Amino acid sequence: MATIKDVAREADVSIATVSRIMNNRGAISDKTRKKVYEAMERLHYQPNEMARALQKNKSNIIGLVVPKIDYAFFSRLTDAVEESCHNFGYKLMICKSDENEEREKELVSMLQANQVDGILLCSRLGDTQIYSENMLPLISIDREVEGFSSVTSDNYSGGMKAARELFEAGSRYPLILGTEIPEYMYMDQRYRGFFEECEKKGMKCTELRIKQQNLSQDELVFEFLRVMEKNPGIDGMFMTGDIIAAKIVCHKKIRETGILERMPYIGYDGLEISQLLDITTVSQPIYEIGECAVELLIKKISGKLVQERSILPVRLIERESTLKFKQKKDSEIK
Amino acid sequence: MATIKDVAREADVSIATVSRIMNNRGAISDKTRKKVYEAMERLHYQPNEMARALQKNKSNIIGLVVPKIDYAFFSRLTDAVEESCHNFGYKLMICKSDENEEREKELVSMLQANQVDGILLCSRLGDTQIYSENMLPLISIDREVEGFSSVTSDNYSGGMKAARELFEAGSRYPLILGTEIPEYMYMDQRYRGFFEECEKKGMKCTELRIKQQNLSQDELVFEFLRVMEKNPGIDGMFMTGDIIAAKIVCHKKIRETGILERMPYIGYDGLEISQLLDITTVSQPIYEIGECAVELLIKKISGKLVQERSILPVRLIERESTLKFKQKKDSEIK
DNA sequence: CTGAAAGCGCTAACAT
């Protein structure tokens, strides 16, 4: 690979001149400029971005840490983040923690050692104290990390919307089906919002929480059917993620029971699969979450003060899984 | 951030000694080593990987270029690639070309300028000649790029398996439904394999190719229904991707026609959604494709010679969508 | 066993 020296020699100027031309600094005669450009062409010169980064103490690289890349939520988020980075002239170094706490910590310090200008973190750490000593710009997504700004969507309101929709579809004894989730995740608010709205509406709800690990479809379905049997009064269902909703809705055993025909149900996230399956869902603006996180991080990198919390709105997407019950109600009224 | 100089001063040794200790080079007295380690601790020292990379002319970064990150195939691939990179001590810089030819080219040279040690490329370029001048190690995934090694799965055999499965499920006039795809993609072999096996079995097939852009579910379904109407003899279907299969299988209008109950169908890729929907599919070893590509790239980076083409096996996963017809046939025989 | 010094490719004063 040709270096700045090679170009300088080829164009018969000093390296400073070449550098000035690359960076559009200071005054350069047209003749010299032309000579240098030609030399660059001839040598297929590309400036070494690492050397530049070293010298300017700025890499224009952003690090992203997610638990998994191939979970629909995170792949969408990653896509959004890369798009925004690209728009702002940043490169993206991606890492997955694989939901492993040790690995997550290592990744953050690895990114630091690699001189990324800032980090976007979807942490799964119990205690995020450790990051507080860290002075590098960092934005947390979907949870609080003490001392850093965070971006998320309005989980509380999302939970409320879900409850209200079920209510309107006639449900009074809904089931809420989701994973066990630590309180420090903003997602926990999704449950709170749901519960509180239920209370307000006088709905009484049953709760089924499964461990993240037990997500095998069959086990999930088994647990679900057990709960349904125990609580025959259940007349609606809020599943706190579209993936889990898809697993329930698609399962043969469940279809055979006909349960789903008899009650409204609703998912969460707004993933493509909810559309395919025609499931009402609370849609998170995943793309905008990624965009917002990148923008905040870049602001922070350039030394500006940024908002401590950014909460983006969610919206309900009504589909068959609740609509048919609302219509039934409407026509009953008539 | 503390530098090697700070550590040297703190430990009262030369920077050379610190460097030697970091790299486990040469002989160091226990006393000195201890002193230096303690100084590192105290200063929270982390070596600057950019500086190291500059000096060693090796960044330990791999670049990955994909058309989209949030398409299930590519998010799974990206996950696999990051996992392998991590295992080999490499970092991953990810870029999406957004299916844009210009952007793809820019990304490749951007990665080069950033001193990645090698590139993994899922190209969508009509003419990949341009890369041939490029001397940086590069592995192509799912298509040929002249002058570089490629990794893919056995599309031809996958197409054959699909045809054979439909045949065994009783189909004689199958429809093949897929996107328009340039010949230079290995995926084209999927069609060839299917056609040739059909011929061998004496099946006669109808073809419906939609433009990548027209993937709106409704349009797709409209086209599909039109073809079915025109060709009432169709008695089986091969959809060349699981996503498109899901779009067909889930669509209300199609469900209502009952078409799907009357004939076997099969998807391709082995994505999670095919399992949820109980669709027989030809499963690609996406994870292994990623792994293999990384391994080859690293071999290449270390100057070794690597195989020009790696073709990984695919396997048929039988599910309800064909099984129920095979069983019917079986029982008819009895 | 340890240190001094050159150099990786580049930028940014400081000269001229």
Added chain:
DNA sequence: ATGTTAGCGCTTTCAG
């Protein structure tokens, strides 16, 4: 308008 030089943080001869 252009060149000289120091230095970014590190590794690696070469001396001692």
